Every structure is written in C-alpha cells, then in structure tokens.
Amino acid sequence: MANIDALKKLSAQVRRDIVRMVHAVSSGHPGGSLGCVEYFVALYKVVLKHDPKVFTMDGKNDDLFFLSNGHISPVFYSVLARCGYFPIAELKTFRKLNSRLQGHPTTHEGLPGVRIASGSLGQGMSVAIGAALAKKLNKDNAIIYSLHGDGELQEGQIWEAAMYAAANKVDNLISTVDYNGRQIDGDVEKVLSLGNLKAKFEAFGWTVLENNYGNDIEKVIASFNEAKNLIGKGKPIMILMRTEMGMGVDYMMGTHKWHGSAPNDEQLAKALLQLEETEKDY
Numbered sequence: 001m002a003n004i005d006a007l008k009k010l011s012a013q014v015r016r017d018i019v020r021m022v023h024a025v026s027s028g029h030p031g032g033s034l035g036c037v038e039y040f041v042a043l044y045k046v047v048l049k050h051d052p053k054v055f056t057m058d059g060k061n062d063d064l065f066f067l068s069n070g071h072i073s074p075v076f077y078s079v080l081a082r083c084g085y086f087p088i089a090e091l092k093t094f095r096k097l098n099s100r101l102q103g104h105p106t107t108h109e110g111l112p113g114v115r116i117a118s119g120s121l122g123q124g125m126s127v128a129i130g131a132a133l134a135k136k137l138n139k140d141n142a143i144i145y146s147l148h149g150d151g152e153l154q155e156g157q158i159w160e161a162a163m164y165a166a167a168n169k170v171d172n173l174i175s176t177v178d179y180n181g182r183q184i185d186g187d188v189e190k191v192l193s194l195g196n197l198k199a200k201f202e203a204f205g206w207t208v209l210e211n212n213y214g215n216d217i218e219k220v221i222a223s224f225n226e227a228k229n230l231i232g233k234g235k236p237i238m239i240l241m242r243t244e245m246g247m248g249v250d251y252m253m254g255t256h257k258w259h260g261s262a263p264n265d266e267q268l269a270k271a272l273l274q275l276e277e278t279e280k281d282y
Contacts, residue, residue: 009278017078031258033075068124069149122155151183166205214243
C-alpha cells in the first residue's frame with residue numbers, strides 16, 4: 001500500500017522544482033505542470049511497472065509512458081529525477097544550451113525516461129497506440145500510458161488515433177486527459193469547445209472513466225487501478241481527469257495566464273512560501 005503522506009510530501013517538492021526551474025531561465029510552462037503533479041507522482045511511484053536503474057528505449061516487459069503535451073516537461077523532469085532516472089542536480093540545467101532537459105522533451109541526447117520527442121501537440125496518442133500494438137505482437141503484457149492536454153484535443157490527429165485504437169481493440173492502453181479547462185489563449189470552452197468529451201470518446205469506442213479530483217493523490221491512484229482492471233476487455237481506456245492549472249500556488253490558480261509564463265523573483269519567493277521543502281532542493 002502506498003504511503004500517501006510520503007506521496008503528498010513528494011508532490012510538494014516537485015512543485016518547488018517546477019517553479020524554481022522555470023524561474024531560473026525565465027521560460028517554461030508552470031501552470032499545467034503544477035496541475036499534473038499528482039498524476040506523475042502516482043504514475044511513477046505507485047502504478048508504473050518500471051526500473052529507473054535499467055532504462056532501455058524498447059522497454060521490453062516494462063510499462064511505458066508517453067507525454068503528448070510535452071510543454072509540461074518541468075513536472076516530467078522533476079519526477080523522473082526524483083525517481084532516480086538521472087541526477088536531481090541536473091534539473092538546474094533546464095532549458096539551457098546543450099542541456100538534456102530541453103523545454104520540450106527530446107531524445108537525441110539520450111535522457112533516461114524519455115522515449116519520444118514531444119511538444120507538437122496531437123501526436124502522442126498515435127505513438128502510444130503503436131507501442132501498445134508492438135507489446136501485443138511481442139506477447140508482452142505490460143501496459144501503455146499516455147497523457148494529453150484538453151486543448152490538445154482540438155488537434156484532428158487525436159480523433160484519427162482514437163478511432164484507430166477502438167477499431168483495432170487496443171485494450172492495453174490507458175490514456176488520460178488533463179482536463180483543466182484552460183489553454184494558452186484562454187478557457188478551452190471559449191477558444192474551441194470540446195463538447196461532451198465522455199460521450200465523444202464513448203462514441204469512438206473507448207471505455208471512459210471520470211476523475212473529478214485529479215489533484216487528490218488517492219483519487220488519482222484509484223482511477224489508475226480502476227483503469228487497470230479494464231485492461232484486456234477489448235477497448236482502449238480513457239481517464240478524463242479534472243485538475244486545477246497552477247495547483248499549489250494561489251496566484252497561478254483560476255487563470256490561464258501561467259500556462260507559459262515564468263515567475264519573477266518576488267513571485268517565486270511567494271510561491272516557495274506556499275510549497276514545503278520536503279526533500280532537498282536541487
């Protein structure tokens with residue numbers, strides 16, 4: 001059984017990492033990163049079958065994760081580092097020249113934990129489906145996970161992939177939408193409404209779960225466990241996960257303005273006062 005208190009403490013530290021990383025280079029995407037902390041901590045600390053000490057690109061017999069909305073790389077890098085994929089001190093190189101920790105994840109520098117370059121929105125589900133089909137061909141019973149932004153669902157490739165996955169019974173795939181209702185230009189509903197996402201994915205042949213508490217670590221773990229129980233049932237699985245963009249930092253919550261803006265010195269200090277240092281800062 002997961003130690004929930006320990007997971008909550010790690011989540012607080014990951015949030016500190018995020019705001020410090022984007023502040024240091026005055027660049028990055030803190031809003032969505034802060035909102036997805038519980039997802040990543042639950043995935044990598046509880047759910048995923050993986051070994052940070054033995055990372056391979058093919059991931060044979062391992063569960064695989066693909067980040068489609070690659071701009072939330074700060075939370076991805078922080079959790080990878082604090083799970084042991086690479087030194088925590090390397091977080092200080094975020095978005096710097098010749099760093100392995102670019103603004104959007106890349107593969108050419110061989111950063112452990114990253115299997116695809118992502119950031120061009122809409123592509124991650126297609127990659128995840130390909131990996132899931134490869135697992136089936138290789139008689140590998142591991143599970144594929146992917147994460148997507150809600151604004152990303154305005155990309156047509158997502159729906160082509162969704163149709164393909166259902167038609168080909170890709171039932172070893174658990175995708176999640178970070179449903180925070182905000183994107184770079186404003187509220188998703190105002191920019192381009194997604195309508196009834198649950199009904200849409202069900203119409204496309206997916207099994208859909210809803211988690212309205214995506215910043216509650218216990219609820220996130222429960223959603224993952226529910227989804228895992230549906231593996232092998234003939235349908236791909238989608239979790240619609242409601243989160244709060246900027247979660248944990250009061251002035252970043254309730255607005256889209258921190259989607260891609262970095263805090264200044266004063267704003268960083270205010271944020272860090274709200275986030276407990278539970279592990280050593282890098």
